Amino acid sequence: MxxxxxxxxxxxxxxxxxxxxxxxxxxxSEVNHKPHAIFIPYPLQGHVIPSVHLAIKLASRGFTITFINTHSIHHQTSKAQTNNTGDDIFSGVHESGLDIRYTTVSDGLPVEFDRSLNHDQFMAALLHVFSAHVDEMVGKIVRSAQPRVCCLIADTFFVWPSIIAKKFGLSYISFWTEPALVFTLYYHLDLLQENGHFGSHDIRTEAISYIPGVQSIEPKDMMSYLQETDTSSVCHQIVFKAFQDARGADFVLCNTVEELEVETISALQAQMPFYAIGPIFPSGFQKSIVSTSLWSESDCTQWLNNKPKGSVLYVSFGSYAHVTHRDLVEIANGLSLSKVYFVWILRADIVSSDCVNPLPVGYNEEVGNRAMIIPWCSQIAVLTNPAIGGFLTHCGWNSILESIWCKTPLLCFPLLTDQFTNRKLVVDDWKIGSNLSNRMPITKEEVSENINSLMSGKARDEYMKAIGQVREKLENATTPKGSSEQNMDSFIKDLKARTQPCELTKNLQSARTCNSNPRTQTHM
Structure with missing residues (x-):
């Protein structure tokens, strides 16, 4: 008893x-819960840059971030820096108390492999090999990291994130670095195929008006992959599989602004948790303390400071796209004919890695002090200089957003992928720029004429007025009560609501285990 x-x-x-x-x-769990996200950007500079700044933004909101770069991107970035950051590109942000951890994995190819010259092999490695290295790394982090990992943030163009996230019990957040219009066109490939606008040797040429949230778009304004009749390439395989995988995402974050793409975003939100959180820029719209450049940057400041306000055309075709030698020569000669000042970013591989000097013989002497031709620069540092009056661009999405922020009208020369669709937004929808050429092939005379029109013609006043209005939308979206900040708040709240119950259950189970009594009661 x-x-x-x-x-x-x-x-x-x-x-x-x-x-x-x-x-x-x-x-x-409720008070001290700190979300821990593994973040994997697509290994191209145009994708890494917004990923780095989103990682910093999330860390400033209380996240722990483990950022996974490829060995190749890290090697190029480190080699390009004068002040080498060593093994951690985020070393400069740690002083702010942000918890961003950094590691690298192989993309399946040797570091010294020329990914620019051998593009298809690079894409094939990302399609077939990269995921095995990511799977191993994610598993290692999930098993050992504190705080516990709750989610995987990965670029939408990867074909495997939902599978890996599910394997390790993580929420999957798909990060789309381009406009919502491009996302929804890829997302509705099935409708494009059903209606004969894609995947057929006899593609329809009528305008497309059946995509939810898209009033109308001409086939020529779709992404380059959707204009091609041969859909068997490795890039097409990536697009198909990536957007199948994206349907398994728990959340989609998009580097755009709700007010710029109202109908498109609204239609997407009816189908999925889609959050417009752009524009994603470095803090204060200044050169980032995190190294993301793949090439050594030249400083244009002194040269620009000696030029009149708004007199210089900035020319850059981004970090990835290539220009044919013929087109590059016509552009070069058109710039010379125009008589404007210009800064031209001429990557070593702009035509091809094996084309050493693509400019016409004697070109530098011909343009003289009117031009500064350099291999790479800090684009933000150039665009924010008062001397810049226009931007001749390939229409990469980062470049467009940065140019809008600096109220710099655009001269558009799209080369591949989303750039044709981005051009439509710039020229046809927002009217903040014009085309470099309205017919093919381009000629130096048309190039010169359109440069002068952008820089000093009557149309310039209209571009400046329009870009001021678009810039205001971007600025308003980033205020504490703006749409992008509110959408970020909603995303974090929704993510915590999804992940905290799981964390709480695990903690409760752990507490029960620790407090259980193995004693067997003795009855009378």
Whole structure:
């Protein structure tokens, strides 16, 4: 009898202890829960840049971030820096107290492999090999990291994130670095195929008006991959599989602004948790303290400071696209004919890695002090200089957003992928720029004429007025009560609502295990 009472007393004491422990666990989970995200950008500079700045933004909102770059991107970035950051590109942000951890994995190819010259092999490695290295790294992080990893953020163009996230019990957040219009066209490939606008040797040429949230778009304004009749390439395989995988995403974050693409975003939000959180820029729209450049940057500041306000045309075709030698020569001669000042970013591989000097013989002497021709620069540093009055661009999305922020009208020369669709937004929808050429092949005379029109013609006033209005939308979206900040708040709240119950359950189970009593009661 005495033993029974003793057991009851012990049992009640343990129950009270367990209840207090569970309450404490619940309080800690609710108050101190810190989301930990693994972040994997697509290994191209135009994707890495917004990924780095989104990682910093999330870390400033209380996230722990583990950022996974490829060995190749890290090697190029480190080689390009004068002040080498060593093994951690985020070393400069740690002083701010942000918890961003950094590691690298192989993309399946040797670091020294020329990915620019051998593009298809590079894409094939990303399609077939990269995921095995990512899977191994994610598993290692999930098993050992504190705080516990709750989600995987990965570029939408990867074909495997939902599978890896599911394997390790993580929420999958798909990060789309381009406009919502491009996302929805890829997302509705099935409708394009059903209606004969894609995947056929006899593609329809009529305008497309059946995509939800898209009033009308001409086939020529779709992404280059959707204009091609041969859809068997490795890039097409990536597009197909990536957007199948994207349907398994728990959330989609997009580097755009709700007010710029109202109908498109609204239609997407009816189908999925889609959050417009752009524009994603470095803090203060200044050169980032995180190294993301793949080439050494030349400083144009002194040269630009000696030029009149708005007199210089900035020319850059981005970090990835290539220009044919014929087109490049016509552009060069058109720039010379125009008589404007210009800064031209001429990558070593702009035509091809094996084309050493693509400019006409004697070109530098011909343009003289009117031009500064350099292999690479800090684009933000150039665009924010008062001397810049226009931007001849390939229509990469980062370049467009940065140019809008600096109220710099655009001269558009799209080369591949989303750039044709981005051109439509710039020229046809927002009217903040014009085409470099309205017919093919381009000629130096038309190039010169359109440069002069952008820089000093009557149309310039209209471009400046329009870009000021678009810039205001971007600026308003980034205020504390703006749409992008509100959407970021909603995303974080929704993510925590999805992941915290799982964390709480695990913690409660752990508390029960720790407080369980293996003693067997003795009955009378």
């Amino acid at each position: 005495h033993t029974l009472f003793l057991d009851i007393k012990i049992s009640l004491s343990l129950s009270l202890s367990l209840s207090l422990s569970l309450c404490a666990t619940m309080a800690n």
